[in-house]
Amino acid sequence: MVTILNIIFTIFIMNLNPRLDNLGGHFILS
Secondary structure (H helix, E strand, O other), X not given: OOOHHHHHXXXXXXXXXXXXXXXXXXXXXX
């Protein structure tokens, strides 16, 4: 389930480490 917190968390991670873009996308799909 995608929640606002998940989206913010993913964006936060991607901002810290752009290399985790794929990992962040995986979290969204989860």
